[in-house]
Amino acid sequence: xxxxxxxxxxxxxxxxxxxxxxxxxxxxxxxxxxxxxxxxxxxxxxxxxxxxxxxxxxxxxxxxxxxxxxxxxxxxxxxxxxxxxxxxxxxxxxxxxxxxxxxxxxxxxxxxxxxxxxxxxxxxxxxxxxxxxxxxxxxxxxxxxxxxxxxxxxxxxxxxxxxxxxxxxxxxxxxxxxxxxxxxxxxxxxxxxxxxxxxxxxxxxxxxxxxxxxxxxxxxxxxxxxxxxxxxxxxxxxxxxxxxxxxxxxxxxxxxxxxxxxxxxxxxxxxxxxxxxxxxxxxxxxxxxxxxxxxxxxxxxxxxxxxxxxxxxxxxxxxxxxxxxxxxxxxxxxxxxxxxxxxxxxxxxxxxxxxxxxxxxx
Numbered sequence: 461x462x463x464x465x466x467x468x469x470x471x472x473x474x475x476x477x478x479x480x481x482x483x484x485x486x487x488x489x490x491x492x493x494x495x496x497x498x499x500x501x502x503x504x505x506x507x508x509x510x511x512x513x514x515x516x517x518x519x520x521x522x523x524x525x526x527x528x529x530x531x532x533x534x535x536x537x538x539x540x541x542x543x544x545x546x547x548x549x550x551x552x553x554x555x556x557x558x559x560x561x562x563x564x565x566x567x568x569x570x571x572x573x574x575x576x577x578x579x580x581x582x583x584x585x586x587x588x589x590x591x592x593x594x595x596x597x598x599x600x601x602x603x604x605x606x607x608x609x610x611x612x613x614x615x616x617x618x619x620x621x622x623x624x625x626x627x628x629x630x631x632x633x634x635x636x637x638x639x640x641x642x643x644x645x646x647x648x649x650x651x652x653x654x655x656x657x658x659x660x661x662x663x664x665x666x667x668x669x670x671x672x673x674x675x676x677x678x679x680x681x682x683x684x685x686x687x688x689x690x691x692x693x694x695x696x697x698x699x700x701x702x703x704x705x706x707x708x709x710x711x712x713x714x715x716x717x718x719x720x721x722x723x724x725x726x727x728x729x730x731x732x733x734x735x736x737x738x739x740x741x742x743x744x745x746x747x748x749x750x751x752x753x754x755x756x757x758x759x760x761x762x763x764x765x766x767x768x769x770x771x772x773x774x775x776x777x778x779x780x781x782x783x784x785x786x787x788x789x790x791x792x793x794x795x796x797x798x799x800x801x802x803x804x805x806x807x808x809x810x811x812x813x814x815x816x817x818x819x820x821x822x
Contacts, residue, residue, distance in 0.1 A: 462512055462591055462661065463570040465505040466558050469498060469518040469526060469577035470548055474810040474822070475743050475803070478794035479773060481822055487577040488525050491741065492752055497578045498529045504584055505575060506536040508591060513539050515561075515700075516577070517554040520544040523694075530697045541691070541698040546707040552721035553713045556671060556678055559664040561686035561701060568665035571598055574718070576658050579740050580750075586736040593628035594661040594732045602730040603662040603670060603723060604629065607654025608738050613644035616742060616804065618656040618719065620731050621647075629732040635724045654731060657738060660718065667722065674725035681713040743803030744771070744787045744796070769800070794821055 473486025480486040487498040495503075505514050514536075518526050523544050530540050543558060555574060562570060573591060581587050594604040607620045618638055622630035635656065639647065647653035672679040691700040723729055741747055748771035761777035764770070772778050774790035785800040798806065813821050 461571070462508055462573045462595055464512060464562065464567075464664075465508070465514045465573045465575060466555060467498075467501055467505065467514060467516045467575050467577050468551055468554055469516050469522070470545060470554065471576075471578065473578060475807050476741070476747065477806055477810050477822070478796055479789055479791040481792055482521075484525070484792065485522065486741070488529065491580060491747070491750065495532075496529055497580065497741070498526070499532055500580065501575055501577050502530065502533060502536075502540070504581060504587065505573070506533070506539065507584055508573075508588055511539075513541060515541045515543055515558050517543045517545060517558060519548060520546055520702075523699075527695055527697050531695060537697060541700050542694075543701045544699065546710050548715075549710060549713050550715045551718045552671070552675060552678055552716045553682065553710065555667065555718055556682040556713075557685060557701060557706070557710075559667050559671075560682045560684065562664045563668060564684060564686035568668070569663055571595055572662060572664055572667065574660040576740070579657070579659075579738060581739075582737050590732050590734055590736060591661065594730075596627050597629055597730045597732070598662050598666070600627075601666060602626070602728055603666060603726050604660065604730045604732060605632070605723065606657045606659045606661075607731040607733050608657050609733060610644075610648050610653065610655055613641060613648050614655065615639060615641055615644050619644075619647050620654045620656050621650075622652045622654060622731055622733075626730055629730045632729040632731050635719060654733060656719070657734065658740070660723070670722050670726045675714070675716055675721035677714050678716060678721060681709050685709060744789065744798060744806060745800060745803035747771075747773075748787055748800065771800070 469487050471485055472482055473480035476486050479489055488496050490496050492500060516526055526542055530537055562568060590606060597604045615638055619636040621633040621636060623633035624631050691698050739746060753771060762772055763779040765781045767780040767782060768784045770780055771787045776790060778788060787798045787800055789796040
């Protein structure tokens with residue numbers, strides 16, 4: 461049984477600009493039943509067990525939004541802890557600080573499930589079954605990841621090569637970087653490759669052991685960090701590790717992902733193929749394709765004349781005349797107009813905005 465969930469909630473989601481920006485990142489976007497991706501992730505985590513604890517690792521400047529989403533929970537707020545990071549250092553330090561906190565509390569053998577805050581996963585029953593399978597593998601000392609069966613030769617995801625069967629999963633032969641089109645097609649044709657979902661499960665002590673082997677600089681920074689930590693309440697939500705010591709350590713820590721710092725260097729990793737549907741909503745194309753958005757518009761008022769197959773999300777009235785296959789997003793004082801199927805170009809547009817020093821738009 462999983463005993464702790466770490467929710468990584470520090471990203472900015474630039475591929476969903478302009479709705480997602482520094483002040484209102486992707487995890488706060490409402491995608492289903494008026495609920496944000498973060499709130500859906502919180503509910504999914506808390507439903508796994510009535511006793512587990514959830515730790516949200518986020519940036520300090522996103523704290524207000526995090527607390528606001530936590531307060532929307534119908535139950536379980538007393539089991540939610542928020543850990544504010546002073547500066548972004550990628551996923552390995554984020555997980556390290558929280559595992560150190562558990563180890564110093566004598567909870568190093570407890571299982572930890574790591575979830576990004578901005579994934580859409582359904583149904584929760586199948587997700588829970590896969591988590592239980594991962595727990596069985598973790599009890600054998602494996603660091604476990606969850607693999608998504610590729611739906612197409614994606615070049616935007618890393619891949620996992622599955623090897624021999626192990627319980628309800630497979631031992632991992634290798635992790636592959638984001639491939640080119642030909643490489644992605646080869647992976648799919650091989651039949652034993654999965655998309656890397658970015659979700660992990662392991663015991664705190666095993667993660668720490670492998671972190672020391674793979675990235676001792678990060679492990680040395682955060683070792684013992686939770687020893688003298690005390691928490692506070694902010695609007696009834698537990699806030700931990702918010703002190704000058706943590707700030708100083710973070711600023712010294714190298715930046716690295718869990719994939720590079722730990723998973724790719726570990727010789728005892730396993731993958732559980734996901735039986736649930738998974739969407740990281742990495743572009744406006746994926747947002748437009750959600751069932752909730754099919755044939756609908758998020759505009760306050762939409763007037764459409766001889767137009768079809770368009771997706772609109774806007775705070776102001778929009779008029780479409782004689783156009784099709786467009787995505788029109790007006791949020792936070794900016795407008796994006798993009799042809800359907802070209803959503804990945806938004807990332808390039810954000811880089812162009814940065815190059816022209818218009819950071820006020822981001």
